[in-house]
Amino acid sequence: MKGKKRNLEFYYLFFLSITAIAAIIYSVFWADQAVDYKALIQENISGVTSIEKIIGTKPAYKVEAAGGCYYAVCDSAMGYQSKVETMSIIDEKGMVEKVLVTKQGETPDFFERLYKQDYFNSFNGLSVKEPIYLGGASGYSGYLAGNQTTNYIDRISGSTVSSHAVAEAVNGGNLYLSRQIFNTAWTNPYDVFQLTWKELAMIVMYLIALAGVYVKKLVRIRIWVLLVSIGVLGLLINQFATANLLFSLIHLQIPGITNIKWYVLIAGSLGFIIFLGKNLYCAWICPFGAAQEFLNKVAGFKPLGISQPVIKKLKLVPSTILWVALILGTCLGNYGTLDYQPFGALFLLKATWVIWLMLPVFLFMSLFFNRFYCQFFCPVGFIYNLINRWRNKGVRTWKQIWNRWKNKKEEG
Template sequence: MNKEKQRDKKLIGITVLLLIFAVIYQHFANEKDTLSVLRQGEPAAARFENAGGNYPSYKLWDAQENFLGYGVIAGASGYGGKLSVLSVLNPAGQITKVSLTENSETPLYLNKVLATGFLQKILGRNPEQGFGDINAVSGATITSEAIIAAVQKGSVQIANEQLGMKIPNDDGVNPTWKDMAALALVLTAIICSARKIKKLRPWLLFLSVIFIGFILNNSLTFSNFVSLFSGNLPSFVERPIWYLMVPGILIITLFRGENFYCSWLCPFGAVQEGIYRSLNLFKFSPSQNIQSKVGKYRWWMLWVAAMTALIFNNAGIASYEPFSVCFDGSGNIAQWIIMSIILLMSIALFRFWCHSFCPVGLMLDFMARLQRKLKRKKIEIRENANCNHCDNASCPQKISGMSRQDKLYLVLVSIVNIIILIALLLNISSMS
C-alpha cells in the first residue's frame, strides 16, 4: 500500500508539472505576428487597422493604400479541440478567402475536410446568404460544422459593425435531441450502476454502441482529457455534449469512487465484451498477476501521448485509441491494425484493450481510487478488476514462473504497444 501511495503522489506531481508546462508552452506557441496571419488570407495586405468587435477584426490596405477589405478571426469547437479561422471579406462583403490560423483539431478529421475542398465552397458568399446549405463532410461532420460556425461568427460581425447590415446572432444554447438522449443514457447508467441493476447493463451497453458509438462517434478519448487539463475547452454553446461526456463523467467518477463509464457505457468495451461472450471459441488464460503488471505500464504510454500533445500544442494527436476506426471507419493504418488485433483477441480475452492499453479506463480508475482513499471506503471489486491486492504467498496468481500463455500474452502486448507508438507518429506526420 505504501508503494501504491507513493506512486499516486508521483503521478499527481507529474500531472501538475505537465499542466504548468502546457500553460507556459501554449502561451508562447500561440503568439504570432498579426500582419503575417492576415497575409494568409490577403497576401497583398501591407497595413492593417483594428476594427474592434468581439472577435479580432481588421481593415486591410495594400502598399499603395488601396482599401482591400476586412479580415476577422473567429473560433469554434471541433471534434478534438478549437479551430481559429481567418475570413477575408472584400469591401462589398463577399468572402474571398478562408484559412485556418490555429487549430487543436484531430488531424484525421481536419485533413479529411481540407482534402474535399470544403473551404472553397464558402468563397463568394455574403453573410446575408447564410451557410446552412453547405453540406458537412461525411465522417468529419463536427469539424466541418466548426469551420462554418467560425466563418459565420466573423463574417456576421463584419457585416453588422462595418457594412451596416442587421443579421441576427444565434449565441444561445440550443440542445439537440442527440444531446438530450446522451444525457438520458448517462443518467440511466449512473442510476443502474449505483443501484446494481445488472439486468439492464447489457441493454445500456447495446445502446451505447448504437448511439455513442455509431450515431455520435463520441467515445471518451484520452485527447478529451488532454484538452480538459490543458484548458483547451470547447464552447459550451457549441458542444454541450462534450461537457457531459468529459468533465461530467470525470466529476461523477470522482464523487462516487467508481468507474461506471467503462463498465456501463463504453461502446468499444461493449463490442469486445459482446465478441467474448458470444464467440469464446478457445481458452486463453494468462495469469491475472501478469495482466495486472502489464496494465500498469499503460501509464508510460499515457505520458508519451500527453507529452506529444503538449509539445505539438494539439490535443487531437494524443488519441491513439481505435474507437473512430471501429465506429466511423476513420483512422490511420496503425489504428486499423490495433483494432483488428484487439477484436480478434476478444474471442479469447475479456476486454483485452481495456485491461492492457486503454488510457481512458486508466484515468477513470485512478480518479475513482483517489476518492476511495480520501473517504476510506471499501467498495466491491468489479468483475473486470485486476487481482493485485492479495498478499497471500500461496495465491495461485503469484506462483513464480510464466506459462506459455503468459509469454504469448506479453508478446501480443508488446506488439500492440509498438503499433500504438507508430499511430502517434502518424498522427504527428498528418498535422496540417
C-alpha cells in the same frame, strides 16, 4: 511502525506523473504561443499597406491594401476533440474572400478531408450580412433545413463535426464584423439551442447508468444497455470520450451550450465520478468497451491464465503510452498524438494504419480476456479511474478529519 515499502513501480509512476504534469504546465503557459495574425494577413492579402486592429472582444483588423480595403476576424468553435479557430478575410462589400484555419487539434484523418475536398474555398463569395448555413448536417446547429438562401456550404461527409466547427467559427466572426462594420445584425443559427433524438438518446443512456447505482436489479440488463450503446453511441451518433477531449479541458476549450452532446458525454461522465465516486462511463456507456465485453460473452472462451504479477506489469501500459503521447504532443506542438484509440477504426472505419493493425489484436484478445483494451491500453479509462481513486481517497480523508474534529468537539 515503519511505513509501507515503496517498490520500483511506485517510483516509475511517480516519474511519469511529475514529467507529465511538467509537460501539461508547459503546454498551457508556454507551448501554446499566440498566432501572429498580422503576419498571416500579410501572407494572404497582396500589397498590404497598413493593418489596424479593431477595438473589441475578438481579434479583428482593418486592412488597407493595393487591391482596396479588407477586414479580417477570428473566432473559434469546438470540433471533434479540440477547438478550431478560423480567420475570415472579408472585402469592403462584406463578401468572404478567404477562410483560414489558425489553430486546431483535430484528428488528422478527419480534418485532412476538409482540405482534400476543397471545403474552405466553398466559403468564398458568401456574405457576412446573413448567416452561412451548413447543408446536409441534420441535427447540427446552423443546419440549412428549409431556409431559402444561397448563403450556405455543404458539410463534408465523414467529417461533419469538423465541418460544423469551421462553419460555426466563421459565422461567429462574420456576425461580429456584420455588427461592427456593416451595421447589420442577424440571429446566429449556431447559437440556437437544439435537442434532437441524438442528444435525447445519450441523456437516456446516462440516466439508465445513473439508475443502475440505486436500483441494483438493473445490473441484470447492463449487457443489453451496452449492446444499445454499440448501436447508438458507436454507429449512429459516433460520440466517444477521448484523451484529446479530456486534455482540451485543461486548455479550457469548452464549447457553447448548444453543443449538448459534448456536455452529456464529458460533463456527464466526469459528473458521475465527482458526485458519485463511480466511473459509470466505462462500466455502462463506452461503446468500444461494450463491443469487447459483448464479444467475450458471446465467445464464451476460457479466460487466459495470466498470472497476477504479469497483470500488474501490464497495468503500467496505459500510463506509459499516455505519457509517451503527451510528451510527443508537447514536443511536436500537436496533441493529435493523443488520438491513438481504436474507436474511429471500429465505428467510423477511419484511422491511421497503426490503429488498423492494432484493432484486430484488441478484438481477438477480448475473446479470451474481458475488456483487454480497456484494462491495458485505454487512456480514458486510466484517467477516469485515476480521478475516481483520487476523489474517493479525498472523500475518505475528509470524513476522517471531520469525524476526528467532531469527536474532539464532543469530548471538549
